[in-house]
Amino acid sequence: MSDKAEIDQALDRIEELVGIMLSEVEDERINIYRKVDTFLLRLEKHLRADPLPGGFEKLEALKTDLIAIARLDDPDGHPDEQHREWAIEAIRNLRVSFEERHK
Numbered sequence: 001m002s003d004k005a006e007i008d009q010a011l012d013r014i015e016e017l018v019g020i021m022l023s024e025v026e027d028e029r030i031n032i033y034r035k036v037d038t039f040l041l042r043l044e045k046h047l048r049a050d051p052l053p054g055g056f057e058k059l060e061a062l063k064t065d066l067i068a069i070a071r072l073d074d075p076d077g078h079p080d081e082q083h084r085e086w087a088i089e090a091i092r093n094l095r096v097s098f099e100e101r102h103k
Contacts, residue, residue, distance in 0.1 A: 006042060007042075008095075009039075010039040010043050011091055011098075014039050014040070014062075014066075015088065018036075019084075020032060021069050022080055022081065022084055029070040030070050033066060033072065040059065040063060040066075043059055044056075044059060046098075052097045055094070055097060058090055058094050059090075062090035065090065066087055069084060069087065
């Protein structure tokens, strides 16, 4: 699988799983986060191999919101729906950044 295909797959799966998380009970959200973490690590691997401007910051923002949705931590007290919106925005920002690099 090419780097671009692996990145696209990771972002697609994260976005799909974020959509599912809100409809699940707390324990299942943690299980879903474990699945998401696999894809986050793939993205991190690509960022380490070929850094993007602001890439790690975007990835950390995404992780923070996913952790809040999974109820592993919630440093700011915002509702889960807000964290979901921020997570989707972070995914889109990462997608654009990766796509610009692969043009």
